[in-house]
Amino acid sequence: MAADVDRQLWESTNGSLSIEPVCSDRADSPAPGLVSGTEPGAGQETAMFAHTESFEDLTADTEGAGLEPQEREASLQEGRGEDEEEPREECAVIGRQQQEGGREGGVRDKDKDEDVTSDAWRAHRKHVFVLSEAGKPIYSRYGSEEALSSTMGVMMALVSFVQSGDNTIRSIQGDGYRVVFLRRSPLVLVGVSRGSQSAGQLLRELQYVYLGIVSLLSATQLQRVFAHRQSYDLRRLLSGSEHLTGSLLRLLERDPGPLLSAVACLPLPGPARDRVSACLRQARAPPLTFSLLLAGTRLVSLVRRRDLHLHHLDLHLLANMAASCSAFREAEGWTPVCLPKLNAAGFFHAHVSFPLPGTPLCLLLLSTEREAFFELSACKQRFLELLHKRNALLGLQEALSCPTYSVALVGVPELRHFVYKSRSSGLYTSPELEGPYSSDEEQERLMCLYQQLHSRLHHPTRPLSSIYHTTHTHNLYAKVTSGFELYLCFSALGTKAIAEAAVSKLLKWIRKEEDRLFILNPLTY
Amino acid sequence: MLCVFFSPRMASGMQEKQYTPSLLSFFIYNPKFGPREGEEEKKILFYHPSELDKNEKIRSVGLCEAIVQFTRTFCPTKPAKSLHTQKNRQIFYEPEEHFWMVMVVRNPMIEKPNKDGKPPTIEYQEDEILDSVYGAVLQQCYSMYKLFNGTFGRAMEAGGVEMLTQKLEKFFYRYLQTLHLQSCDLLDVFGGISFFPLDKMTYLKIQSFVNRVEQSLSLIKYTAFLYNDQLIWSGLEQDDMRILYKYLTTSLFPRHTEPELAGRDSPLRPEVAGNLLHYGRFLTGPASLKDPDAKIRFPRIFVNTEDSYEELHLIVYKAMSAAVCFMISAAEDLTREFCEQLDSLVGPQLTLLASDICEQYNINRRISGSVLISLTLRQTPRKCLALLALLSSNKHTIGAHIKRNICYFDSQRSQACALFQYSIYTI
Numbered sequence: 001m002a003a004d005v006d007r008q009l010w011e012s013t014n015g016s017l018s019i020e021p022v023c024s025d026r027a028d029s030p031a032p033g034l035v036s037g038t039e040p041g042a043g044q045e046t047a048m049f050a051h052t053e054s055f056e057d058l059t060a061d062t063e064g065a066g067l068e069p070q071e072r073e074a075s076l077q078e079g080r081g082e083d084e085e086e087p088r089e090e091c092a093v094i095g096r097q098q099q100e101g102g103r104e105g106g107v108r109d110k111d112k113d114e115d116v117t118s119d120a121w122r123a124h125r126k127h128v129f130v131l132s133e134a135g136k137p138i139y140s141r142y143g144s145e146e147a148l149s150s151t152m153g154v155m156m157a158l159v160s161f162v163q164s165g166d167n168t169i170r171s172i173q174g175d176g177y178r179v180v181f182l183r184r185s186p187l188v189l190v191g192v193s194r195g196s197q198s199a200g201q202l203l204r205e206l207q208y209v210y211l212g213i214v215s216l217l218s219a220t221q222l223q224r225v226f227a228h229r230q231s232y233d234l235r236r237l238l239s240g241s242e243h244l245t246g247s248l249l250r251l252l253e254r255d256p257g258p259l260l261s262a263v264a265c266l267p268l269p270g271p272a273r274d275r276v277s278a279c280l281r282q283a284r285a286p287p288l289t290f291s292l293l294l295a296g297t298r299l300v301s302l303v304r305r306r307d308l309h310l311h312h313l314d315l316h317l318l319a320n321m322a323a324s325c326s327a328f329r330e331a332e333g334w335t336p337v338c339l340p341k342l343n344a345a346g347f348f349h350a351h352v353s354f355p356l357p358g359t360p361l362c363l364l365l366l367s368t369e370r371e372a373f374f375e376l377s378a379c380k381q382r383f384l385e386l387l388h389k390r391n392a393l394l395g396l397q398e399a400l401s402c403p404t405y406s407v408a409l410v411g412v413p414e415l416r417h418f419v420y421k422s423r424s425s426g427l428y429t430s431p432e433l434e435g436p437y438s439s440d441e442e443q444e445r446l447m448c449l450y451q452q453l454h455s456r457l458h459h460p461t462r463p464l465s466s467i468y469h470t471t472h473t474h475n476l477y478a479k480v481t482s483g484f485e486l487y488l489c490f491s492a493l494g495t496k497a498i499a500e501a502a503v504s505k506l507l508k509w510i511r512k513e514e515d516r517l518f519i520l521n522p523l524t525y
Numbered sequence: 526m527l528c529v530f531f532s533p534r535m536a537s538g539m540q541e542k543q544y545t546p547s548l549l550s551f552f553i554y555n556p557k558f559g560p561r562e563g564e565e566e567k568k569i570l571f572y573h574p575s576e577l578d579k580n581e582k583i584r585s586v587g588l589c590e591a592i593v594q595f596t597r598t599f600c601p602t603k604p605a606k607s608l609h610t611q612k613n614r615q616i617f618y619e620p621e622e623h624f625w626m627v628m629v630v631r632n633p634m635i636e637k638p639n640k641d642g643k644p645p646t647i648e649y650q651e652d653e654i655l656d657s658v659y660g661a662v663l664q665q666c667y668s669m670y671k672l673f674n675g676t677f678g679r680a681m682e683a684g685g686v687e688m689l690t691q692k693l694e695k696f697f698y699r700y701l702q703t704l705h706l707q708s709c710d711l712l713d714v715f716g717g718i719s720f721f722p723l724d725k726m727t728y729l730k731i732q733s734f735v736n737r738v739e740q741s742l743s744l745i746k747y748t749a750f751l752y753n754d755q756l757i758w759s760g761l762e763q764d765d766m767r768i769l770y771k772y773l774t775t776s777l778f779p780r781h782t783e784p785e786l787a788g789r790d791s792p793l794r795p796e797v798a799g800n801l802l803h804y805g806r807f808l809t810g811p812a813s814l815k816d817p818d819a820k821i822r823f824p825r826i827f828v829n830t831e832d833s834y835e836e837l838h839l840i841v842y843k844a845m846s847a848a849v850c851f852m853i854s855a856a857e858d859l860t861r862e863f864c865e866q867l868d869s870l871v872g873p874q875l876t877l878l879a880s881d882i883c884e885q886y887n888i889n890r891r892i893s894g895s896v897l898i899s900l901t902l903r904q905t906p907r908k909c910l911a912l913l914a915l916l917s918s919n920k921h922t923i924g925a926h927i928k929r930n931i932c933y934f935d936s937q938r939s940q941a942c943a944l945f946q947y948s949i950y951t952i
Contacts, residue, residue, distance in 0.1 A: 154595050162588075173608075
């Protein structure tokens with residue numbers, strides 16, 4: 001599946017098959033039955049992500065799915081293969097730095113000291129455990145791994161017991177909670193969640209956690225470590241990076257991006273964004289493969305090498321890494337990172353910096369060369385100079401000071417919140433969570449409702465094209481066409497007729513605002 | 526020429542085989558009965574299939590114990606309810622403390638043949654079966670056992686483990702053969718009773734009939750009245766009536782084909798010589814009152830097991846489409862005279878009543894049918910229509926089930942919505 005999509009994109013970037021929608025195709029009032037590529041937010045030229053049409057690629061095997069064979073070969077020739085050995089140490093070093101300076105440090109310690117037999121520990125909404133196939137604990141979200149080693153032993157015993165009957169354990173359902181098992185040799189991941197989250201959604205989060213670990217070690221190294229010694233204690237390699245997993249889990253609970261397999265953009269007027277992108281492109285250097293400008297998890301601009309596509313999943317992992325390490329805020333950072341969807345076997349090297357102090361703006365420069373730190377640091381300097389010279393800075397700073405917009409702008413009074421994803425560009429947009437959703441608890445509840453709708457729409461055997469769901473506090477409406485995916489949340493006073501009318505009104509509004517809400521002109525070097 | 530052999534048409538010409546969910550195993554155990562190592566077999570009270578290797582049985586019971594124990598780590602009060610694996614689904618149910626019933630259902634699957642003589646690929650459809658449906662089936666298994674045998678605990682008190690295992694063996698050996706897992710659906714979750722629609726006058730006639738019989742035969746403790754497999758009146762608690770209703774309509778009634786429908790010379794037609802006054806006959810108890818050697822024995826049922834724990838004789842008496850259940854305390858000795866008295870009292874009246882109901886029903890049928898549908902339409906237009914269309918294959922029970930839904934809908938609007946969506950997915 002993923003490979004197919006890659007091939008299409010790859011071919012289209014070579015020019016022979018590219019379909020470029022002409023501007024006149026972009027009608028002002030798009031009908032809901034838009035075909036892929038002409039919906040609001042669709043890229044003008046070619047897609048910038050190797051995104052997939054649905055979330056299936058999370059369930060497919062990661063190994064080897066990300067790259068076309070010839071591409072993989074090419075990238076290995078560039079010397080990425082040689083890097084595989086060393087970053088281990090480097091990675092651990094950075095991890096420790098992060099922990100020392102990390103703002104998560106305090107929180108983490110509190111979580112770790114928890115008594116694993118207490119009611120408070122049991123009451124957590126979601127537990128995640130990672131263990132090796134030998135039953136050795138690697139990660140637990142709450143409580144220390146040592147205290148949980150016997151529980152994890154039981155988990156592994158259950159997995160291998162069912163396996164011995166030539167069968168695979170999927171989940172255990174209880175009254176109001178479920179336990180989901182995921183085996184990704186050589187690791188086993190177990191998630192326990194309370195509430196209404198479906199087993200499928202929990203499984204997706206476990207996949208993310210697994211890929212998060214791969215992004216630190218690479219699949220090759222992970223395999224090699226355990227092939228060498230089955231009972232290896234992986235925590236030695238991962239020490240200091242636990243809070244990355246913690247913040248990734250928080251991201252999964254709050255952010256619709258991973259759910260939709262899409263990336264949000266920072267709202268920025270089209271011309272201003274084009275200026276920033278142009279600066280980013282001009283500040284290139286030969287070893288660069290990707291230049292990304294992020295504000296938190298929102299994408300400001302992305303410039304890529306012509307033959308490579310970044311997967312939205314890799315981007316979420318990168319954004320999580322950049323945002324959760326406070327060390328990067330103080331000084332430029334240089335860290336190896338594996339992008340599991342692009343190439344699970346090797347490492348990229350990321351130059352991470354926060355060029356505008358006091359703002360969440362983060363510049364990520366990715367290269368395949370290990371020694372390119374100074375070259376990329378110069379790139380960053382050049383980029384900043386270009387921003388100043390071309391007066392692009394002011395617009396950018398303005399946008400950073402108000403990174404979201406209000407849902408009231410759409411002009412539907414009953415509409416409380418929405419998430420709109422353009423399927424062809426892999427980008428989504430969503431207004432600020434305001435009013436009743438100001439508390440974390442309410443935000444997570446809304447996300448839970450979206451997740452429920454999502455799993456109904458994308459049910460593996462009985463997919464739906466639209467669904468209207470009424471509870472005593474909400475009216476929710478979700479719709480999928482070949483062009484877009486839309487989730488709307490109305491107040492309790494909403495009706496189905498209002499929802500239907502709101503869809504066309506919202507699509508018109510997004511069409512009007514699309515050059516501010518989406519990246520329509522992705523650039524390559 | 527070779528191309529012809531390997532063309533995709535050839536491959537698609539081979540048939541995919543579809544398998545419905547089926548019962549892999551069913552067992553009942555109590556972890557307290559064999560706590561020491563080497564004594565695990567003692568935990569198992571019943572195991573189907575019984576011919577399975579002893580160690581295999583112990584292994585599967587061990588897995589269930591481990592899972593229940595494991596989930597207590599996260600929720601001490603509410604242990605696991607089901608285990609999903611690629612190939613099957615296990616449902617756990619603890620009806621009485623420490624007594625666990627487990628049902629293992631194989632997931633439905635599709636067998637796709639491979640060319641070149643390779644073994645066929647099997648695809649398990651894991652999302653096709655619902656915990657709620659099979660959980661309800663398992664609970665029904667217990668309720669049905671309890672109706673005829675009382676609780677596990679009482680059997681233990683009366684005759685120890687031996688007596689319990691005998692009872693379980695005797696009951697479930699037959700009962701499991703009647704489980705049709707492939708056709709279980711949402712209706713099993715409701716476990717509802719279908720009520721017979723009736724006008725006021727006829728309903729009052731039935732009530733006065735029940736009162737008169739209870740008056741003249743004071744032994745009778747509870748009465749239930751059914752017509753056409755649908756309930757009209759019941760004196761039992763609803764939970765007990767639900768399972769009794771299930772037994773009557775799925776097991777007892779189908780076993781007694783209507784002799785009224787059989788031809789005059791058909792062997793099905795019972796010996797009614799000398800008794801042409803009425804069509805009444807016993808469905809439980811003596812086959813014929815004329816035979817002086819026949820033993821007067823009625824099945825026993827257990828009701829109100831939560832508090833008063835009553836053991837009762839179950840007499841089911843039927844005339845044409847009307848059936849009455851009389852329940853009498855098991856402490857009473859039922860004699861031939863009593864049966865004859867009952868037969869002569871109830872038989873003629875019930876025959877008359879049955880033809881009355883039939884007449885009224887035919888008059889009212891068209892009206893009540895349309896009332897039901899318009900009522901449905903007013904509540905949830907499209908969903909109800911879809912549901913009606915989906916369920917129309919089973920006309921008799923459906924009307925009542927939809928009616929139940931509407932009642933539910935009236936009182937709790939939002940929840941009923943979900944109920945409707947749910948039912949559409951399931952069926």
